[in-house]
Amino acid sequence: MSDVIDRPILAEEAAAKSRLRIIDCDVHPSIHAHSDIEQFMPKRWQEHLRTYGSHLRTPYIGTTPYPRSSPLIARRDAWPPTGGPPGSDLDFMRKQHLDPLDIEYGILQVLDLFIFSQQNLEFGAAIQRAINDWQLAFWSDRDPRLKASILAGQDDTQLAIAEIERCAKIGRYVQINVCPRANEPLGRRRYWPIYARAQELGLPLGIHVGGYGGHAPTGGGWPSYYAEEHQSNAHTMAAQLTSLVLEGVPERFPNLKIIFIEGGFGWIPSATWRMDRHFEAFRSEVPHLKRRPSEYVKEHFWFTTQPIDEPDEGKHLRSLIEWVGVDRLLFSSDYPHWDFDDPRYAFRTPLTETERRKIFNGNARALYKL
Amino acid sequence: MTRHIVARTSDIPPGGNKVFGVDGRDIVVFHVNGEFFALLNRCPHAGAPLEKAACVARLTSPEPGVYERSRVGELLRCAWHGWEFDMRNGQSWFDPKRVKIRSYPVSVESGEVLQKGPYVAETFPVHVEDSYVIIET
Numbered sequence A: 001m002s003d004v005i006d007r008p009i010l011a012e013e014a015a016a017k018s019r020l021r022i023i024d025c026d027v028h029p030s031i032h033a034h035s036d037i038e039q040f041m042p043k044r045w046q047e048h049l050r051t052y053g054s055h056l057r058t059p060y061i062g063t064t065p066y067p068r069s070s071p072l073i074a075r076r077d078a079w080p081p082t083g084g085p086p087g088s089d090l091d092f093m094r095k096q097h098l099d100p101l102d103i104e105y106g107i108l109q110v111l112d113l114f115i116f117s118q119q120n121l122e123f124g125a126a127i128q129r130a131i132n133d134w135q136l137a138f139w140s141d142r143d144p145r146l147k148a149s150i151l152a153g154q155d156d157t158q159l160a161i162a163e164i165e166r167c168a169k170i171g172r173y174v175q176i177n178v179c180p181r182a183n184e185p186l187g188r189r190r191y192w193p194i195y196a197r198a199q200e201l202g203l204p205l206g207i208h209v210g211g212y213g214g215h216a217p218t219g220g221g222w223p224s225y226y227a228e229e230h231q232s233n234a235h236t237m238a239a240q241l242t243s244l245v246l247e248g249v250p251e252r253f254p255n256l257k258i259i260f261i262e263g264g265f266g267w268i269p270s271a272t273w274r275m276d277r278h279f280e281a282f283r284s285e286v287p288h289l290k291r292r293p294s295e296y297v298k299e300h301f302w303f304t305t306q307p308i309d310e311p312d313e314g315k316h317l318r319s320l321i322e323w324v325g326v327d328r329l330l331f332s333s334d335y336p337h338w339d340f341d342d343p344r345y346a347f348r349t350p351l352t353e354t355e356r357r358k359i360f361n362g363n364a365r366a367l368y369k370l
Numbered sequence B: 001m002t003r004h005i006v007a008r009t010s011d012i013p014p015g016g017n018k019v020f021g022v023d024g025r026d027i028v029v030f031h032v033n034g035e036f037f038a039l040l041n042r043c044p045h046a047g048a049p050l051e052k053a054a055c056v057a058r059l060t061s062p063e064p065g066v067y068e069r070s071r072v073g074e075l076l077r078c079a080w081h082g083w084e085f086d087m088r089n090g091q092s093w094f095d096p097k098r099v100k101i102r103s104y105p106v107s108v109e110s111g112e113v114l115q116k117g118p119y120v121a122e123t124f125p126v127h128v129e130d131s132y133v134i135i136e137t
C-alpha cells in the first residue's frame, strides 16, 4: 500500500523543462472584521448592517450555512496563527498557499456576508460595492498575484449595471460575477443587459456556486443533509448551463465567455449529450438556436476543476477530461475551504505536459487576459 | 525494526499530538484516553498534515434515526476533505481494504527499563524516573 494513493505524476511531469506556474481560479479571501468593509460603505448602510444584518432568502432564520462539515467550511489547518477566520490574513495565505504552490495568479472569489442572497437588494448592492473596493485595497493592491472580480447581484439589473460601470472604470477587475441561485434561471432575458455589458467590456462572466435564490437547492426540494446539499451544486450548475444555452445567451452574445466555478465537471458530458438529444426532438420549440447545444458549450463555457471528481479508476477521469475538453478546464483549489484540491495531487490520472500547461495555466491566462 | 525514543509521556498532553522527525519521515503521535498512537503525518488521500486532523468519535447508526457514539477521540477526521481513519491501525472506515495511513507500533516504557535495554535513544536523554514513548519503524 502506498503512502499516498497512486500519486500519478509522470516521470516527464517531474522533469518538465520549464517550471509550470499555476493560475488558481478560485481563492477565497475573507473579511477579518466587519470594520474592514464598513469604511467602503456609506453611513446609512453601515447602520443597516449593524441594526438588521443579513436578511436572506433562506426559508427559516438560522438556516445560514455554518458549520458545514467544518467551521467556516474551512480546512482545519487554514486558521491564521494571528487570529481571524481562514482566508483573512494575506501573509498566512502567501505562506500556506501562494508561495509553496507557486501560484502565478489567484482569482479572488468572495462569499462573505452572503453577498448574492440579500433580500434587500439595495443593501446587497451596497455590500457588493464595498467588497469590490475591499478586494483591491486589502488584496490586489498588496499582492499583484491576486485578481479581483466585480460582484454584481443580478436580481436588480440596474444596480448591477451601475456597479459594473463603476468598477470597469477602475479597470482592474478580471471578471464579472453573478450568482447561480438567482430568482430566475440565468438564461432569462431580465439578465441580458448584464451579459450585453460583459460582452462589450470583454470581461468573462463568472458563476461561483453558492447563494440562496429562495428556491430549494434541488429540483426535488429541500435536502436533509449537507452531503445532499453539496451534491446539489452540480445539479444547480447543470440547470444553469441548460438555461443559458437553451434560452440562447451564447447565440445572442457570441463573444461572451462564461465560467462555471466550483461546480466540478463530471456532470458536463451527460448534460450536453442530453441537451443535444432533446434539441433534435424539440428543435421547433427553440428555433433561436442555430447549432447543437454541445457546440455552444464547447465554445462559450469554461469550468474550474474543483471539486474534482474522483472515480475509482484513473482512466475514467481521463475519459471525462477528454469528453469535457482539455481547453475547457481551469485549475482551481478553493483555498482555504474544506474540499480544497492540491494541484500536486488533484488529478489522479496522468496528464501530458501540454495538457497540464493548458489546465494549470494557459487556458486561464488567455481567458482572463493575464 | 529500530526503536526510537521520541518523547516523555508528559510531553504530549491528553487529546493532543506531537510531530517527530524520525529517519526522514514526519511521524505524528497522538495521546488519547491514556494510549499513544503513531502515524505517518500525511493523509493518504491528498497529503494533508494529520497533526491538524480532528480527533472524533466513531458514529454508527444500526438503523435510520438511531445513533451511537463509541471510541471517543480515537478516530481521525482529516483536516481537508474529512476522510476518517482509525488511529489504532491507520485504516479508513469507508474503504478499509484500499485506503490506509501508515501506522507504527508504539510502546510506553519507564526510564528504568530503557536504561537497561540496548535501545536507541534518538531524541531524549533517558531519566530513570520518567516514562517514555517509543516508536518502532
Ligand code: FES
Pocket (backbone or CB within 6 Å): B043, B044, B045, B046, B047, B048, B078, B079, B080, B081, B082, B083
Ligand atoms: S487530504 Fe485527507 S481527506 Fe483529503
